[in-house]
Amino acid sequence: MLHLLLFLFFGAICVAGAINLLVQSHPINSALSLIAVMAALAAEYLLLGAEFVAAVQVIVYAGAIMVLFLITIMLLNAGAEERTKGSRIAILLGIPGVLIGGVLVAWTLLNRSNTQSVPIGALKGDPKDIARLLFHDFLLPFEITSVLILIAIMGAVVLASRPRAAASGARKDAG
Amino acid sequence: MTPNPYLWVVPILPLAGAAINGFFGRRSSKTAISAVALVFCGAAFAMALFLAASFSAAAAPYYFDLAHWIRSGDFQVDFSFYLDQLSLVMLLVVTGVGFLIHIYSVGYMWDDDGYYRFMSYLNLFMFFMLTLVLAKNYLVMFIGWEGVGLASYLLIGFWFTKDSAAAAGKKAFIVNRIGDFGFLIALFLMIKHFGSLDFTHVFAAAQSLPAETAGAGTLTAIGLLLMVGAAGKSAQIPLYVWLPDAMEGPTPVSALIHAATMVTAGVYMVARSSAIFDRAPMAMMVVAIIGTLTALFAATIGIAQTDIKKVLAYSTVSQLGYMFMACGVGAFSAGIFHLMTHAFFKGLLFLAAGSVIHGVGGEQDMRKMGGLRVYMPWTFATMGIATLAIAGIPPLAGFWSKDEILWKAFNASWVYWLIGVVTAFITSFYMFRLMYMTFGGEYRGAAGQDAHGHVAHGHDDHGKGHGEPHESPWVMLGPLVILAVLSAFGGFVGYGNRFEHFLAPVFQQGAEVAAQGTSPEAVKSIEYLLMGISVGVAGLGWFLAYLLYSRRPQLPARIAASLGGLYQAVSHKYYIDELYAVLFVKPLIDGSTTILWHGIDQGVIDAAVNDSADAARHVSDTARHMQSGNLRSYAGWVAAGAAVVIAYMVWMGVQ
Amino acid sequence: MVPLSYYLLLSGILFVCGVLGFLIKRNIITIFMSIELMLNGVNLSFVAFAAHWHALSGQVFVFFVMVVAAAEAAVGLAIIIAVYRTRETLNVDQVNLLKL
Numbered sequence: 001m002l003h004l005l006l007f008l009f010f011g012a013i014c015v016a017g018a019i020n021l022l023v024q025s026h027p028i029n030s031a032l033s034l035i036a037v038m039a040a041l042a043a044e045y046l047l048l049g050a051e052f053v054a055a056v057q058v059i060v061y062a063g064a065i066m067v068l069f070l071i072t073i074m075l076l077n078a079g080a081e082e083r084t085k086g087s088r089i090a091i092l093l094g095i096p097g098v099l100i101g102g103v104l105v106a107w108t109l110l111n112r113s114n115t116q117s118v119p120i121g122a123l124k125g126d127p128k129d130i131a132r133l134l135f136h137d138f139l140l141p142f143e144i145t146s147v148l149i150l151i152a153i154m155g156a157v158v159l160a161s162r163p164r165a166a167a168s169g170a171r172k173d174a175g
Numbered sequence: 176m177t178p179n180p181y182l183w184v185v186p187i188l189p190l191a192g193a194a195i196n197g198f199f200g201r202r203s204s205k206t207a208i209s210a211v212a213l214v215f216c217g218a219a220f221a222m223a224l225f226l227a228a229s230f231s232a233a234a235a236p237y238y239f240d241l242a243h244w245i246r247s248g249d250f251q252v253d254f255s256f257y258l259d260q261l262s263l264v265m266l267l268v269v270t271g272v273g274f275l276i277h278i279y280s281v282g283y284m285w286d287d288d289g290y291y292r293f294m295s296y297l298n299l300f301m302f303f304m305l306t307l308v309l310a311k312n313y314l315v316m317f318i319g320w321e322g323v324g325l326a327s328y329l330l331i332g333f334w335f336t337k338d339s340a341a342a343a344g345k346k347a348f349i350v351n352r353i354g355d356f357g358f359l360i361a362l363f364l365m366i367k368h369f370g371s372l373d374f375t376h377v378f379a380a381a382q383s384l385p386a387e388t389a390g391a392g393t394l395t396a397i398g399l400l401l402m403v404g405a406a407g408k409s410a411q412i413p414l415y416v417w418l419p420d421a422m423e424g425p426t427p428v429s430a431l432i433h434a435a436t437m438v439t440a441g442v443y444m445v446a447r448s449s450a451i452f453d454r455a456p457m458a459m460m461v462v463a464i465i466g467t468l469t470a471l472f473a474a475t476i477g478i479a480q481t482d483i484k485k486v487l488a489y490s491t492v493s494q495l496g497y498m499f500m501a502c503g504v505g506a507f508s509a510g511i512f513h514l515m516t517h518a519f520f521k522g523l524l525f526l527a528a529g530s531v532i533h534g535v536g537g538e539q540d541m542r543k544m545g546g547l548r549v550y551m552p553w554t555f556a557t558m559g560i561a562t563l564a565i566a567g568i569p570p571l572a573g574f575w576s577k578d579e580i581l582w583k584a585f586n587a588s589w590v591y592w593l594i595g596v597v598t599a600f601i602t603s604f605y606m607f608r609l610m611y612m613t614f615g616g617e618y619r620g621a622a623g624q625d626a627h628g629h630v631a632h633g634h635d636d637h638g639k640g641h642g643e644p645h646e647s648p649w650v651m652l653g654p655l656v657i658l659a660v661l662s663a664f665g666g667f668v669g670y671g672n673r674f675e676h677f678l679a680p681v682f683q684q685g686a687e688v689a690a691q692g693t694s695p696e697a698v699k700s701i702e703y704l705l706m707g708i709s710v711g712v713a714g715l716g717w718f719l720a721y722l723l724y725s726r727r728p729q730l731p732a733r734i735a736a737s738l739g740g741l742y743q744a745v746s747h748k749y750y751i752d753e754l755y756a757v758l759f760v761k762p763l764i765d766g767s768t769t770i771l772w773h774g775i776d777q778g779v780i781d782a783a784v785n786d787s788a789d790a791a792r793h794v795s796d797t798a799r800h801m802q803s804g805n806l807r808s809y810a811g812w813v814a815a816g817a818a819v820v821i822a823y824m825v826w827m828g829v830q
Numbered sequence: 831m832v833p834l835s836y837y838l839l840l841s842g843i844l845f846v847c848g849v850l851g852f853l854i855k856r857n858i859i860t861i862f863m864s865i866e867l868m869l870n871g872v873n874l875s876f877v878a879f880a881a882h883w884h885a886l887s888g889q890v891f892v893f894f895v896m897v898v899a900a901a902e903a904a905v906g907l908a909i910i911i912a913v914y915r916t917r918e919t920l921n922v923d924q925v926n927l928l929k930l
Contacts, residue, residue, distance in 0.1 A: 007832045011840045018847035018867060027859045034863050037844070041870055048837075048881045053889050057873075060896050065866065065903045072907045073859055078920050083856075094811030094853040097818035102846040104818075104825050109835045109842070133890045145897045152901035159908035163915075804926030806861070810852045 006047055013040035026080045027073050031066060038062040052127045176375075179237035181222060182256035182309055185266070188219045189301035196298065200291025209281045212294035216277045216301055220270040227263060232680065235259050238311055245314075252372055257311035261681045264511060265308040265443055268518045272435045273301050275654035279526050280427040282650035283533065293333060293425070300326035304436050308443065313362055313372040316444065320358065320408065323437045324351040330432060331424040343420040350417040354407015361400035368393050378450035386454040394451050398458025401448055402465065409441030410492050411469045411499060416752055418492055422484040426529030429484060434491050434525050435518035442498045442514050446507045449682050453505070463503020463587070467594050470496030472749075474601040478608065479735075479746035482539050483528050486609050490565070491521055493598060497580055500591060506583035508678040512669050513576035519665050520564035520573055523658035527558035530647040530655065531613060535620055541609065546618035550644040553652050555614050557659040562610050564662040566603035566713045572666030578706050579669065585705055592705070596712055603716025611724035618644065837878035844871030858910055858922050862903065869899045 017037035021030045038061050045054035134142055192215030200208050236259035245252040258266070277297060284293050303326055307319025325348075332344025365372055369380040387395050405411070410418040410433075421433050432438070445452065445462065452459050473492035480486045494517050501510035532539055534551050548555040564573035577599065584591035646652070668674050723731050735742045744750065801812065844867060851864030873892045880888025910920070917925055 004832050007836065011836075014840060015843055015847075018844055018851075021860070021863060021867065022847060022851050022854060027857050027863075030855075030860050030863055034867060037867065038870060041874060044837075044840075044874060045877055047832075048877050050877050050880070050889050050892075053873075053877055053892050056893060056896060060900060061866075061870070065900055068903055068907060069859065069863060069866075072910065076859075076911065076914050076920060078857060078859055088808075091811070091853070094807070094814040095850065097811070097815035098846055098849040098853070101814070101818040101821045102842055104821050105842050106839060108825055108828070109838050129886055130889060130893070133886055134893070138887070138890055138894075141894060145894055149897065149901050152904050156904045156908035159905070160911045802928070804928040806922045806925070807853055807856075810849075814849055814853065 003047065007044070010040045010043045010047070013037070014044070027078045028070070031069050031073060034069075035062050035066050038066065049124055051124075052130050176236055176238050177234045179226075179239055179258060181226060182237060182239040182258055183241045183254075185219050185222045185226070185270075186302050186305035186309060188215045188222065189298040189305065191215055193295045193298035193302060196291050196295035200295055203291065205285065205290055208291045208294050212298055213274075213277055213281065215298060216270075216274050219301065219305065220274040223266045223270040226258065227267060230258075230263055232260070235680070236262075249370060250366060252312055252314045254315060255311035255373070256309045256315075257374060258309060259681050260678050261443070261446060261511065262308055264515060264678070265439075266305070268439075268515050269301070269304050269308055269436050272518050272522050272658070273304075273431060275657055276427050276431045276435075276522065276526065279430075279529075279651050279654040280425075282648050283427055283529055284425060287425075289333065293330075296326055296329045296333070297427075297431070300330065300432060300437070304440070307440055311374060313365065313374075313377070316447075317355075317358065317362065320404075320440060320444075321355065323432070323440060324348060324355070324408070327351070327421070327428075327432050327437055330428040331421045333424055333428065337423070340423040343417075343423040347417040347421050350414050351407050354404045354414055357400045357403025357407070359404075361397045361404065364393060364397050364400065374447070381450045381454060384454060386456065391457070392455070394455040395458050398448070398452050398455040399461060401444065401451070402458065402462050405441030405445050405499070406465065407441075408444075409438045409495050409499070411441070411465050411496065412472060415469065415473065415492050416755060419485055419488045419748070422482070422488050426484070426525055426532060429488070430522045430525035430529070433488065434521040438491060438495055439498070439514045439518070442495065442502065442510055445499070445502045446511055446682075449502075449507050452502070459503050459505065461503075463500050463584075463591060466496045466499025466501075466503055467584075467591055468496070469493070470500060470598045471594050471601075472496075474598045474605070475745060476748050477605040478601060479742065481541055483531065483541050483544075483609065483613065484525075484539055486541075486605060487521070487524055487528060490524075490602065490606070493602060494521065494565070497577065497595065497598075500584055500595065501580040504584050504587035504591065506580065507682045508675045509576065509579040509583050511678060512674050513580055516564070516572035516576040516662070516665055519658055520561040520571075520662040523557060523561040523655060523662055524565070526651070526655055526658065527554050527561065530554045530651055531558075533647055533651070534644045536644075538620055541612040543620040544613045544618070545616045545620070546614070547644055548614040550618075551614075551646045553646060554655065557652075557655040558614075559610065560659040561662050562606045564666075565606055566717065567599055567709055568713055568717075569710060570666065572662050572664070574710070575666035575669045578709055581709055582702055582705055585701075596709055599709055600712040600716045603713040604720050607717045607720035608724050611720055615725050616728070620644070834878060834882050838875055841871045841875035841878065844868070844874065847871075856921050856923060858913075858920050858925075859907075861922060862906055862910070866899060866903065869895060 014037050017033040017040065020033040021037070024030045024033065038057060042054040042057040042062070045051075045057060192211050195211050195215075196203075196208055200211075203211075236257060238258070239256045241254040241256065244254050277294075280293065280297060284290055287293065300323060303319045303322025305319070307316050307323060310316035310319060328344045328348040331347050332341045334340045335344070362372060365377055369377050371377060371380075381394060384394060387393075407414040418433055418438070422429055424432075452462070470493045473489045473496065477486050477489035477493065480489065494513070498510040498513050498517070501507070501513060531544070531547060531551065531554060534547070534554070535544060538544065560571070564571040567574045567577045569575075581592055581595045581599070584595055723734075801808075848864045848866075848868030848871060851867065852861055855861055855864065873895055876888045876892045876895070880886065880892075913925060914920060919925070
């Protein structure tokens, strides 16, 4: 019972945060609602017994990636969105498409899947067990992802660096 | 049958000359071009003389297989050459007269810009004609047949910048083609029924079949179809219409191709196929009827023509009719004899006409000539000899051959003979009319006067300020003299049936000839009587021409006026060309334009290509809106696509 | 006791919200944040299944997803900065040079 209540509580926060992200016009508001979503999700992970994942979620996702977003918003001085003429296709085709897809999946889940319950804290996400998996069974993906991060770093540095021969007058005040 | 390795050299020599002049002539000097053309043609003539000298009736016929060609199952055709008495006669005529005309052309065409082209085409024509004559099977003959048609087209339309010349060339080729279609069907029938196109095989097979007196059967069909081909090539009814138009070509062309050699190919072919015709009496009768009617028909047109070359053209058609009449009644050797003498005197007539035209600066209308015997004595003398020959005055060549034909025709049916005699009368009349109008009286033309510059832009343009009418140079007169000698004395080879005996092995009429050699006295007296009648008739024509064109020159106009419509019809060649235009040409052009051009080419083929291109353009025009560069629309498409995939998976899961 | 399907429903809702945000929003940074939202939803379903089937490798996969999301966010934001330098706008409708 408590499990269900906690699940619904944090679930509501997730959904509210997601909807708020859609509704807000200023990106900073959207970013802060996303942080709320991530925090609630971390709680959900805890409910499922994945402590390590929950901790990593807070540290990496909410703590690093969202901070990166916030820094960028601040750097680029993003203001509230203006209404511009966008694409009609996106609205006409995309929204019905995604809604239909979502409804179909939901219908499948609710009607056809077994509704076995997941007990609270079902699977202990011991860091020791996870570490054994990471460095033993999944060593190759682990190494590849570290190379991936390295490449991402180099790419980000190159992309965001200022052009060498840029005249000082052409540079917007971006930081 | 003995092999003779020199046979294939004879056609190749002029081919080499044509190739050399064709490829290198543009940058060569005229002397070099002339030398090449004359040397190769002369070499062919020399080879022909050598073959004649070494010809032995016992060893004949000669043959030579040059190379394999078609080997398909049981059917086999090779590049093979053949020489028997008939081929030998044709070979000597073609190379001899051809060589003389080559010499004449050197003088006649010297000032023309396309001189090297002309000599090249002349040699090319010789090659094809020799291939035709020396062929051992119908397919090699057909190569030559088509090739001379091609050479004729090239030479008739030699001055291709002139519309009428180009059109005449096309007309000749197309009308020939119609005849060739008949020839081809005949070849197909031969392949089907005899399994071969080789002369020896076909004729042996034909002789093993019974005579088709019922008038129907394979041999009759083949014979009739061969006659269609011959009618096209040799300008008989109904396919003669191209020959008068062919006078657009230079005069040596008219002499060589349309008098002496190409048009006689049909006669040669019919004579060669005598084994087939002998057994198809119906086809022979058709040949004879066509020949007789054509002879009379063309002769009547000839009396009303005013262009000197057109008179000679219709005369050629008429004389060819005589040859077909001869073949049609079974007198193949008489037909070939007339072919030979006709080559002499008609070739001479055309060359002399060319000399006249050259001398008066390009004028071809006889009404503007006259009195030229004073200015061109040699041309007058040689042309006079040819006229006597064609009229059939003894002892010149034409008398012997024409009389032979009339005698053999009389033996078949007096109707043929009567029409032949009437035609002889008309022939004599229009030929002497030509002589009197051209050479008699006073000069009525404009050459030598102030207004002659315009006259020179005529058909054969040589009058660039030549002054008054003049004789031609010796390079042109020489061949005239030689041909005059042949026209005068060439008939004696037929004296006492010697020609017939010579050709007898070819026509397998040995028994018949032997019988004729000892004909009873009564038959001989009829023969002399008929001879007298034909000579008398020729003299009558001469007298009438003298009366109308020398003594009372105002009479012809009065007679023409009183005849009114009839005269109009005759002078407009009975409106046959207009009739063909309405019956065949116009429907063909209209149908082709409407159905084939607008309907199929534009409506179906072009439309298919254009419409498919348009469709592609429309589709891509519509589809390009998908790529708008807008991120959100891409996302929209992705979401929609994902929804489709999910729906499909759910549906499959539900199944 | 919470049924598995509830977790999956929540994950689906988050995912749909992410896609809708991608379609609706005009600011490129907000669009990126919608992508992160989508990834989070997927992470939730991974962890739910890992708990359901008692397979720890589900959580390891979540780990990898987060790593990739981090790399992607880094590079993506660098691109946004570079685009902003030339186009001076963060409005995605105005960056449509690739149109036909």
